[in-house]
Amino acid sequence: ETAVLANKFRGCMLGSLLGDCLGSPFEAESGPVAKTILQKYFDKMEDPTFKSPVKRYTDDTAMTKSVAASLAQHGAFNEKDMAKRFATEYFQEPRRGYGEAVTRVFRKWRESKMEDVWKPAREQFDGQGSAGNGSGMRIAPVGLFCYRDTDLLVETAAKVGKLTHTHRLGYHGGILQALAVQLCVVQDSKAVVDTKRFCDDLIEKMSKLEPKDEDELNSFEQEPKSYQIQLKLMQKLLQKKDVDNDEVVEVLGNNVLSIYSIPTAIYCYLRAQQPIEFIKTDNIFRRVIQYAISLGGDTDTIASMAGALAGAHLGADSINANILKHCEGVDMAVSLADELLDAVNSPPA
Ligand code: F2R
Ligand code: MG
Ligand code: MG
Ligand code: MG
Structure with a gap:
């Protein structure tokens, strides 16, 4: 039981x-990433004799690190501590490709001096x-x-998000x-994912959070967007055969906005449970990340979010050890x- 969880957390x-790391070299390249180049890139990474300079992580990981360390050390969300870690990390290494x-x-x-940690985020984008x-x-x-407690998970993710992202579509995406x-x-890591149920x-959980009012759903660039709408579009795409990359990008998006990348990442994870014509591998974990990068756009972030899902499902055991070395x-x-995991298993007294 604990070993299974440890494998999933890792x-x-x-x-x-x-x-x-693997997606960032392709971030914001104009146009989709060439499928054959990407196939070779991953084949080389899996080749034990292949040598190359280590692939550096970006802001995505710098901030993930702070979230994990803060939760683990405090055993709970602590806004000042997390904010301090975000800032310290940034000022130590500002060139990690931040937004x-x-x-x-x-x-x-x-x-x-952290007088009000919530205020600066509210002032972003003229108050939006x-x-x-x-x-x-x-x-x-x-x-x-928070995997055992959905209410705590929603509350904590909202707070972690609102430290920097107060737009509804920003923190709701988180x-x-x-x-x-x-x-x-x-x-179950061995079971086939029921993508429709997923x-x-x-959709059911987001419906409890998102505004019911259609007008409120129109708040971003006049487009009626909510996560429920995007998730329903995703569900339809998953039922279609051989959907090409252009259509996925057209329908779900691949840019730096939450609404146009977080459902996309979830789609990548679900779609890549089945073989994909232009990706030659039997390893589902690799297929998820390679597919996410193939969509182009915000490749590091979409691949990172899709990779987190694949890893949480399949466990660290499923990852090719040669890729890790790069x-x-x-x-x-x-x-x-x-x-x-220690923090989850030993809540503070
Ligand atoms: N910044 C990048 N990539 C740019 C290129 C990096 C490259 N390596 C290079 O240096 O050449 N990647 C990272 O940023 C994304 C995460 O950004 P985050 O943390 O959400 O930042 P920010 O600044 O709050 O938002 C990002 C952009 O989104 C647009 N935007 C957000 N809210 C908006 C609003 N209310 N109205 C209009 N636009 C809004 C803006 O363009 C922001 O700059 C990840 O991809 C990470 O990898
Ligand atoms: Mg990045
Ligand atoms: Mg935050
Ligand atoms: Mg990015």
């Missing part, structure tokens, strides 16, 4: 890391708040830490990704996974 943290706007939050925290996917890219540790991680943790479950931060990810 798989999730490693999946999040690997998607980031353009979010660094203003870090600077305001420093200037105000950020709707970027920074909320989802760092949330996997919340899905792990909640959605955390809920998906939870589903993957509780799923979507239905998420990525920065593997030992750190494993330690954080173990610390999180």
Whole structure:
């Protein structure tokens, strides 16, 4: 029982890391990533004789690390501690490819000496708040830490998100990704995923959070977007055969906004449970990440979120050890996974 969970926690943290490291060289390249180039890239990574400079992680992992370490050390969400870790991490290594706007939050925290940790985020984008996917890219540790308690998970993911992302579609995206991680943790790693049920479950949970009012759903760029709408579109796509990358990007998106990348990442995880014509591998974990990157756009973040789901479902055992050797931060990810599991198993007195 504990060994199964440890494998899943490690798989999730490693999946999040690997998607980031392997996806970041392709981030924001114009157009889709060439399928043959990507196939060779992954084949080489699996080849034990292949040597290459280590693939560095980006902001996605830098922030995930802070979320995991803060939860593990406090045994609960602590806003000041988490904010401090985000800022410290950023000022130590500012060149990890952070979102353009979010660094203003870090600077305001420093200037105000953390007087009100919630305020700088509310001031982003002229008071609209950020709707970027920074909320989802760092949330996997919340899905792990709270996997036994959905109410706590939703509440914690909302707070972790609102430290930097107060737009409804921003922090709701983080909640959605955390809920998906939870589903993957509780799923039997040997069982075939029921993709329809997976979507239905998420739609049901998001329906309790999202506004019922159609007008309110129109708040972002005049487009009627909610996670429920995107999840229903995803469910339809999953039922179609041989959907090509252009259609996926057209329907679900692949950019830095939460609404156009978090459902996409969940779709990648679910779609890649079955063979994909242009991806030659029997390893489902690899297929998920390779497929996510093939969509182009925000490749590090979409692959990282999809990888977290695959890893939480399949466990660290499913990851090719040669691929791990090419990525920065593997030992750190494993330690954080173990610390999180310890914290889950020994709640504070
Ligand atoms: N920043 C990047 N990639 C850019 C290129 C990096 C490359 N390596 C290079 O340096 O050349 N990647 C990282 O950013 C994304 C996560 O961003 P986060 O944390 O959400 O930040 P931010 O700044 O809050 O939002 C990101 C952008 O989203 C748009 N946006 C957000 N809210 C908006 C709103 N209310 N209205 C309009 N636009 C909004 C803005 O363009 C923000 O800059 C990840 O991809 C991570 O990997
Ligand atoms: Mg990044
Ligand atoms: Mg936060
Ligand atoms: Mg990114």
